[in-house]
Amino acid sequence: MASEALSLPNSRDRDLVSDTTLLMLEDLARLDSVPVHDVLEWLVRDRWGQRIMDAHNAAYAVLRDDPVAWSEEQAERAVYDGALADGLDDE
16 A cells, blocks of 8 residues: 555544655655655755745845845945955965
8 A cells, every 4th residue: 555655653644645646755765765754854854945045035135125235235245255265365
């Protein structure tokens, strides 16, 4: 039975994903030679990370759309740019 691959303990938990999704998870697991739960964890972590990056990018878009705030951001970066060299000569 397909849902056994996830080792879900009860029927309510088995309903968390559709049969089609479970088949796709199993295919990915087979292709990567890993357990299905590893694939599911990777996918959730990837999606979580993408949401964080999307929020970060949206915040920067708002910042860039405000000329005064963006100018202040650029000025602040310029202060720290000098710290990156830390007194080292250019190569």
